[in-house]
Amino acid sequence: MGVRAMSGKGAWHDLIALDEIEEGWVTRVDLGARRLAVYHTPSGFHVSLALCTHGGADLCDGYFDGHVIECPLHQGAFDVRDGRPISAPATRALKVFPCREEDGRLQIML
Numbered sequence: 321m322g323v324r325a326m327s328g329k330g331a332w333h334d335l336i337a338l339d340e341i342e343e344g345w346v347t348r349v350d351l352g353a354r355r356l357a358v359y360h361t362p363s364g365f366h367v368s369l370a371l372c373t374h375g376g377a378d379l380c381d382g383y384f385d386g387h388v389i390e391c392p393l394h395q396g397a398f399d400v401r402d403g404r405p406i407s408a409p410a411t412r413a414l415k416v417f418p419c420r421e422e423d424g425r426l427q428i429m430l
């Protein structure tokens with residue numbers, strides 16, 4: 321499918337086949353230099369940068385439940401739907417990306 325321009329800024333990028341995403345869990349995906357985390361939640365898929373905004377730990381090694389990813393290093397937590405921190409010591413939001421399903425694959429807007 322490739323890259324498709326949207327409204328002059330950002331474009332959809334192919335990320336991963338839907339059947340490669342762990343059900344109800346978090347899956348690590350590298351896209352170029354970006355390390356991303358793909359979450360399968362009760363409300364569908366969500367994507368964020370994988371590194372914790374507190375100390376840079378890889379959230380893909382954390383604990384995931386529902387819509388909440390808990391950092392493996394200091395147990396800060398984020399809501400993966402919008403990236404907001406919901407538990408100390410995390411205070412800065414996680415960068416999240418719009419995503420969509422297309423032809424059995426997940427795409428994100430960059």
Ligand code: FES
Pocket residue numbers: 372373374375376377391392393394395396397408409410
């Ligand atoms: S590195 Fe994630 S809470 Fe500290």
